[in-house]
Amino acid sequence: MECIRFVSRDDGIGLLTLHRPKALNALNSQLLAELESVLVSQAGSGLFALVLTGQGDRAFAAGADIAEMAGFSAAQAETFAARGQRIFELLEAFPAPTIAAVKGFALGGGCELAMACDLVLAGPSAVFGQPEVKLGVIPGFGGTQRLVRRVGRQRALELMMTARNVKAQEAVDLGLALQVVDDGDVVGAAMALAGRIAANGPAAVRLVKRAVAETDHLDLHRGLAAERSLFGLCFATDDQTEGMDAFLDRRKPAFTGR
Secondary structure, eight states: OOSEEEEEOTTSEEEEEEOOGGGTTOBOHHHHHHHHHHHHHHTTTTOSEEEEEESSSSEEEOOBOHHHHTTOOHHHHHHHHHHHHHHHHHHHTOSSOEEEEEOSEEETHHHHHHHTSSEEEEOTTOEEEOOGGGGTOOOOSSHHHHHHHHHOHHHHHHHHHHTOOEEHHHHHHHTSSSEEOTTSOHHHHHHHHHHHHHTSOHHHHHHHHHHHHHHTTSOHHHHHHHHHHHHHHHTTSHHHHHHHHHHHHTSOOOOOOO
């Protein structure tokens, strides 16, 4: 792969790096195709967590590739948006927890990519934004939908209509990012967070993600019904047996993710 680097560690944590540093990791068709390929191939691999970052210190991803989009017809633009949305939905629905480790610019499609992850860590240099209206377009990879869900309708409208960028601490204050990694080692911090998540029962962690994803649009009554169904499903896993046996035996559990 030319635009994506993927490494799976022995501890079940994957690291996916966008690798177009000369283009500030801009999202072109090839990068999107490679991202889709990794997500599809790894969805059933049993990963315990997945960290996404961008090559270099200047950008997580500076946006979709404007040079590629500039000559699109309306139909081509809609097709491109549909493709990006589909791939980002694959990321959002990835079975294992996903963590975006953001250094530098996460603008436009880059911000949309980060928001498709479960958790977002920001280095001190991180800058987030949806500046598409400066180019005469709107976000097309889910920004109008996920930004509202992250920061609320009024703030999302302000950010998208003014094209204002936000730095790392404001992103945390708004709920766009989880925390600022003060020492700047955002990838290391993301891998450490992934390790803390992976130390728990992986099957249960996946079901936590599923419970939230499948119920955040439901009323409380239906959400509780879905939760108890998934709670019951935990008791059909080896991880539940191992976790509770280890607790009763006063030992550290040896989870397998099954």
